[in-house]
Amino acid sequence: xxxxxxxxxxxxxxxxxxxxxxxxxxxxxxxxxxxxxxxxxxxxxxxxxxxxxxxxxxxxxxxxxxxxxxxxxxxxxxxxxxxxxxxxxxxxxxxxxxxxxxxxxxxxxxxxxxxxxxxxxxxxxxxxxxxxxxxxxxxxxxxxxxxxxxxxxxxxxxxxxxxxxxxxxxxxxxxxxxxxxxxxxxxxxxxxxxxxxxxxxxxxxxxxxxxxxxxxxxxxxxxxxxxxxxxxxxxxxxxxxxxxxxxxxxxxxxxxxxxxxxxxxxxxxxxxxxxxxxxxx
Amino acid sequence: xxxxxxxxxxxxxxxxxxxxxxxxxxxxxxxxxxxxxxxxxxxxxxxxxxxxxxxxxxxxxxxxxxxxxxxxxxxxxxxxxxxxxxxxxxxxxxxxxxxxxxxxxxxxxxxxxxxxxxxxxxxxxxxxxxxxxxxxxxxxxxxxxxxxxxxxxxxxxxxxxxxxxxxxxxx
Numbered sequence: 001x002x003x004x005x006x007x008x009x010x011x012x013x014x015x016x017x018x019x020x021x022x023x024x025x026x027x028x029x030x031x032x033x034x035x036x037x038x039x040x041x042x043x044x045x046x047x048x049x050x051x052x053x054x055x056x057x058x059x060x061x062x063x064x065x066x067x068x069x070x071x072x073x074x075x076x077x078x079x080x081x082x083x084x085x086x087x088x089x090x091x092x093x094x095x096x097x098x099x100x101x102x103x104x105x106x107x108x109x110x111x112x113x114x115x116x117x118x119x120x121x122x123x124x125x126x127x128x129x130x131x132x133x134x135x136x137x138x139x140x141x142x143x144x145x146x147x148x149x150x151x152x153x154x155x156x157x158x159x160x161x162x163x164x165x166x167x168x169x170x171x172x173x174x175x176x177x178x179x180x181x182x183x184x185x186x187x188x189x190x191x192x193x194x195x196x197x198x199x200x201x202x203x204x205x206x207x208x209x210x211x212x213x214x215x216x217x218x219x220x221x222x223x224x225x226x227x228x229x230x231x232x233x234x235x236x237x238x239x240x241x242x243x244x245x246x247x248x249x250x251x252x253x254x255x256x257x258x259x260x261x262x263x264x265x266x267x268x269x270x271x272x273x274x275x276x277x278x279x280x281x
Numbered sequence: 282x283x284x285x286x287x288x289x290x291x292x293x294x295x296x297x298x299x300x301x302x303x304x305x306x307x308x309x310x311x312x313x314x315x316x317x318x319x320x321x322x323x324x325x326x327x328x329x330x331x332x333x334x335x336x337x338x339x340x341x342x343x344x345x346x347x348x349x350x351x352x353x354x355x356x357x358x359x360x361x362x363x364x365x366x367x368x369x370x371x372x373x374x375x376x377x378x379x380x381x382x383x384x385x386x387x388x389x390x391x392x393x394x395x396x397x398x399x400x401x402x403x404x405x406x407x408x409x410x411x412x413x414x415x416x417x418x419x420x421x422x423x424x425x426x427x428x429x430x431x432x433x434x435x436x437x438x439x440x441x442x443x444x445x446x447x448x449x450x451x452x
Contacts, residue, residue: 004329005327005329008328008329011329015358016355016358019352019354019358020355022349022351022354023349026350027349037344040344041345044295044341044344045345047292050296051300055300059304123300124296124299124300125300125303126346127295127302127315127342127346128313129309129310129311129417129418130395131346135299169346176399176402176404177402197399197413198406198409
């Protein structure tokens with residue numbers, strides 16, 4: 001300690017150079033995390049699971065105490081809902097069967113049913129106000145690797161941004177530097193759906209770089225495009241709620257994602273690898 | 282002794298801020314407890330120890346959530362270093378110094394974080410970010426800093442007294 005105080009400036013400078021070295025080393029495009037980072041992540045992710053479970057336990061107890069009075073009313077209401085849903089379910093099963101038959105005819109069914117998926121729970125979220133990234137409890141031992149597509153009820157939720165042995169970090173669509181090649185379902189107009197921190201607090205996305213001749217309208221459904229390098233085509237992203245033009249004359253659209261990110265607790269990861277590399281000579 | 286206790290505190294804070302803290306977010310804005318703990322520690326100890334703690338705390342965050350390791354570590358290192366400098370001789374059981382320091386440190390830290398992670402990527406709408414993310418974060422940190430500083434103050438006092446007693450035995 002005495003030594004450090006005496007050479008304070010050199011110590012700080014050393015730490016700074018170390019930081020820059022780490023940044024330069026890990027910032028490369030083809031960087032894959034090594035043993036040290038994976039093992040530290042292994043320990044940390046287990047701690048997060050523990051804390052998440054404790055938190056959930058308390059949340060459950062709290063919820064139970066708070067709702068005790070309403071339980072009877074709720075029970076009656078739920079019973080009614082079960083009956084109603086049962087009827088709906090029968091109808092949907094019928095529709096699904098019909099849909100399957102029709103899709104088979106169009107050769108789409110085979111295309112989609114072949115995706116291998118893994119379910120995962122959300123354990124933790126980034127602990128600051130800048131990021132919306134979250135941790136899930138599945139990792140490379142469940143065949144998850146970087147850049148796999150992450151789905152949630154409703155459609156596309158994001159992509160895997162880093163992977164450890166038993167955990168993975170997911171970059172959701174809302175994240176500020178997330179970008180997905182997308183197109184309108186109705187007309188096929190292309191653009192790039194990006195996260196925007198000003199919109200993400202309202203749970204919205206922004207579609208930039210829209211084709212000059214693309215025919216997009218409010219209410220259009222947006223899906224992942226064939227041109228995407230990592231996402232399988234045709235996954236639902238959301239629908240357009242607003243169209244506009246930037247000062248520079250670029251068209252943009254505000255997109256409401258079909259996934260409710262506020263309520264997200266479990267996700268589905270497509271473990272088929274869709275990533276293809278652009279070969280450069 | 283001190284290293285062990287503060288390692289546990291930093292780890293505990295990492296887990297809490299990534300799991301429980303989201304339940305007390307107001308309007309989607311969470312306090313940055315790591316920063317409060319770091320500033321409190323740097324005020325009570327000194328700049329070099331603040332820098333070491335900042336570097337370690339930032340490194341944990343980088344290893345787990347970061348794309349590039351080192352960015353948060355460096356920012357936190359400087360935050361800890363500069364937070365330990367100006368109030369060398371203040372009354373440590375007074376809240377004025379920590380409140381001022383937490384406000385300044387949070388503002389500086391979040392602002393630099395914004396520049397490095399967003400402005401350089403072409404997000405130039407500074408005023409909007411300042412109003413929606415940075416300033417609410419500073420306000421929340423100010424409220425929490427009163428409690429966190431008190432806790433760190435008590436913990437540090439206990440450790441100091443224990444070390445004193447042990448030194449007494451040695452003599």
